[in-house]
Amino acid sequence: MATRPIDARDWIVEVEDSVSGTWLPIRGLNSLTINIAENRETAEITDFDSNGRYEQDTMQNGASLAVEGFYEQDPATGARDPGQAYVDMWADRLSVDSHNRLRYRHETQTAAWAVWDATVEPGEVGGGNNDKSSWSATFTRSGAPTTMAV
Template structure:
């Protein structure tokens, strides 16, 4: 089958609920709701390896790779104040320090392929104007290598 263009809305972002210990449980991974925009931004840090022997041609090697995933969307809450479980788990992760500041994120592509990441979370502004729905955002920064899930 030939590759086709992929709808951005068909990507799924799941946060692991640290309170659930059984990976077979349906609540082990929780979808982050309300997403309207996503950006997956890989980056690399390189080192200059140019020497006199390079004869004026720049040389380098990549020494480190990084990844940030930014999710933007709508702040979700019901009439009783209960939040979207995925947004709530991300917000709890964003409040943590040290080892506790790292959680697990699963990114599911429209094809169903999955990739797991250890991430920290930095919340963006909760914002909106008079006739807007309230905006919500988070930047998730990978720590270590990602793992393709079978």
């Protein structure tokens, strides 16, 4: 059977509430970028025996996950989307408290979530005169990824 492209809209991203242990979906997303080469470091090992060919070793692996979407809020109560609100609160933490768990998967990946210990960098919120307000965040993995059953 031939492989087929998957729909970008079907990625699911959740953050773990570090107090309750509840996983909170981040709603309102319309863009997701996973960069498995973020913070990758290499060491050049080219020497005279390389016969003029570049050589390197990978010394460090990293990854990031960037999400963008709409700033979501209940029009009646003013309550924020719980996932977005948690990320905004998480982004203000420092030192060891700046770490939190994040998990993601495509809806067709029914066996396991990819799970990261990560830090988060908040993005800009805003828009123009006839726009809906934007919201974004970039998560940077700390340490090795793990998995969790769906």
